[in-house]
Amino acid sequence: MTEPLGRARRSELLALAEADELRALADACLADGVEVRVLVAPEVGVVSAQVREPVAQERFLLGDVLACRAEVELAGHRGWAMRLGDDRAAVLAAAVLDAEVQAHRAHAAEVDRLCHAVAARKAEREEREWTELAPTIVEFEELA
Numbered sequence: 001m002t003e004p005l006g007r008a009r010r011s012e013l014l015a016l017a018e019a020d021e022l023r024a025l026a027d028a029c030l031a032d033g034v035e036v037r038v039l040v041a042p043e044v045g046v047v048s049a050q051v052r053e054p055v056a057q058e059r060f061l062l063g064d065v066l067a068c069r070a071e072v073e074l075a076g077h078r079g080w081a082m083r084l085g086d087d088r089a090a091v092l093a094a095a096v097l098d099a100e101v102q103a104h105r106a107h108a109a110e111v112d113r114l115c116h117a118v119a120a121r122k123a124e125r126e127e128r129e130w131t132e133l134a135p136t137i138v139e140f141e142e143l144a
Contacts, residue, residue, distance in 0.1 A: 002029060005115050013115040014097055015083045015107070016122060019090035026093035029074075029100045029107045039078065040071035042088035052126060074099035 001055045005013070014022065030036060046064040053060060068091040069082040079099025083091045 005112055007102075010101065010111070010115050011081065011094075011098065013118045014081055017067075017094070017118045019087050019093075019116060021114060022090050022093040022097065025107065025110060026096040028110070029096055029105065032106070034075050034105070035068040036099075037073040038070070038092070039073055040069065042068050042070040042091050044068045044086045044088070047082075070095045072096055072099050075103040075105060077103035 015074070022049060044069060044117055047067045049062040049065045050059050051062045051105045052058070066086055067082055067084050068086050068088055069080070071080045072092070072095045073079075074096060077099050078099065079095040079102060081091050081094030081098055083094060097107075097111045097114075101111050
């Protein structure tokens with residue numbers, strides 16, 4: 001059994017999920033005929049991306065990136081999503097999934113399972129990257 005996620009973590013993982021899996025699960029959520037109202041239609045714009053420099057741990061502005069956001073109301077509960085890129089259907093589906101969990105509806109556990117699967121894929125991808133980088137790490141000795 002997977003543990004429930006906080007809303008911020010769920011939003012982060014839905015932003016990383018594959019568009020097809022978002023749309024398929026959102027379709028399942030809407031299959032019972034629940035009323036969904038689009039509060040903010042998918043909008044494409046730019047957001048500033050900040051990164052943290054790894055040595056001094058200082059934040060700096062990397063630049064502007066294309067992003068899409070949407071907000072819906074489903075069964076009296078609001079759902080919100082933002083994803084990089086301009087895939088309006090995927091961001092709308094992610095907002096529906098957020099609202100599904102907020103409303104504690106039938107597919108809420110499936111949304112959490114999807115998020116946990118995305119988190120596992122992300123961790124695996126990062127581990128592979130570190131494994132590839134490990135041979136290039138230079139170890140310095142300190143002279144006393």
